Amino acid sequence: MIQITMPLNFLGSVYREIRQALVDMGEMFGLLGQPAEIVDRPGAPDLKVTGGEVVLDDVHFAYDPSRPILKGVSVRIPAGHTLALVGSSGSGKSTIGRLLFRFYDVTAGAVRIDGQDLREVTQDSLHGAIGVVPQDTVLFNDTVFYNIAYGRPDASRAEVEGAARAARIHDFIMSLPEGYDTKVGERGLKLSGGEKQRVGIARTLLKNPPILLLDEATSALDTQTERDIQDSLREMGEGRTVIMIAHRLSTVADADEIVVLEQGEVVERGRHDELLARDGRYAAMWARQSAEVSQPPA
Numbered sequence: 092m093i094q095i096t097m098p099l100n101f102l103g104s105v106y107r108e109i110r111q112a113l114v115d116m117g118e119m120f121g122l123l124g125q126p127a128e129i130v131d132r133p134g135a136p137d138l139k140v141t142g143g144e145v146v147l148d149d150v151h152f153a154y155d156p157s158r159p160i161l162k163g164v165s166v167r168i169p170a171g172h173t174l175a176l177v178g179s180s181g182s183g184k185s186t187i188g189r190l191l192f193r194f195y196d197v198t199a200g201a202v203r204i205d206g207q208d209l210r211e212v213t214q215d216s217l218h219g220a221i222g223v224v225p226q227d228t229v230l231f232n233d234t235v236f237y238n239i240a241y242g243r244p245d246a247s248r249a250e251v252e253g254a255a256r257a258a259r260i261h262d263f264i265m266s267l268p269e270g271y272d273t274k275v276g277e278r279g280l281k282l283s284g285g286e287k288q289r290v291g292i293a294r295t296l297l298k299n300p301p302i303l304l305l306d307e308a309t310s311a312l313d314t315q316t317e318r319d320i321q322d323s324l325r326e327m328g329e330g331r332t333v334i335m336i337a338h339r340l341s342t343v344a345d346a347d348e349i350v351v352l353e354q355g356e357v358v359e360r361g362r363h364d365e366l367l368a369r370d371g372r373y374a375a376m377w378a379r380q381s382a383e384v385s386q387p388p389a
């Protein structure tokens with residue numbers, strides 16, 4: 092896995108950006124091994140994001156040829172819309188996230204952003220266009236400032252503070268012994284799950300990507316913190332194309348479209364109300380989760 096403890100100051104900003112994206116993705120998807128070698132096509136142009144439309148066109152994918160994982164998934168997310176991917180564990184939600192990032196190439200079909208096939212553009216430009224908010228943000232052993240500015244290392248103090256305010260973590264940072272210069276991470280101040288996630292949100296806000304990939308937190312945050320974080324994520328999604336990988340359903344009700352995956356195939360799609368009215372898989376998942384939530388703890 093990517094080493095995250097080595098000093099990073101000497102690294103160039105482009106490298107840092109890619110690295111951040113990879114660290115976030117690695118964290119997000121629990122990638123323990125190196126993904127397959129993906130190289131840019133010689134002379135590949137940069138991705139040009141004009142609006143942020145994301146299309147999966149009859150996507151087939153297998154990690155191992157003997158075991159197909161995605162079996163013809165087609166999804167179109169218009170620029171500025173929010174798509175929620177739901178489905179049982181192992182149905183292929185995170186795999187779609189990995190393909191969007193081109194950690195792997197599709198076996199058949201295509202993934203396109205604003206009409207450009209991901210295989211035809213540079214990976215640097217692709218990674219620069221997508222912001223990832225993982226459920227567990229990786230903190231470096233450095234200052235709070237550094238950890239937020241990691242989203243854009245040339246950011247000024249005012250810009251970092253602006254992002255921290257928008258992520259509603261500025262006041263907390265100001266209450267720390269050395270404010271933005273307080274050391275955090277394994278060897279510094281340990282932040283709570285919610286605080287770490289806010290640092291991650293601030294980092295992504297600073298990067299200002301047109302496309303967001305959100306991994307809904309499954310980690311235990313208290314209800315109020317979780318609600319606050321959801322509000323921040325919702326605000327961050329305004330005006331951007333958002334793909335939300337939802338492990339629970341409580342946060343998907345507002346999505347423009349919900350896609351239900353089962354064993355690598357889309358089995359239902361629609362808005363929350365439509366899917367409830369259809370009384371199919373989504374409605375059953377919803378009923379099951381609602382029952383779990385209302386169960387008193389044993």
Ligand code: ATP
Binds near residue numbers: 155178180181187
């Ligand atoms: P969850 O909700 O549990 O996170 P998911 O819907 O995100 O599940 P994926 O992580 O996309 O599911 O996994 C889909 C299938 O692909 C699973 O059967 C999984 O075992 C398999 N898989 C995932 N990563 C790899 C890998 N690196 N190599 C081989 N198979 C993999």
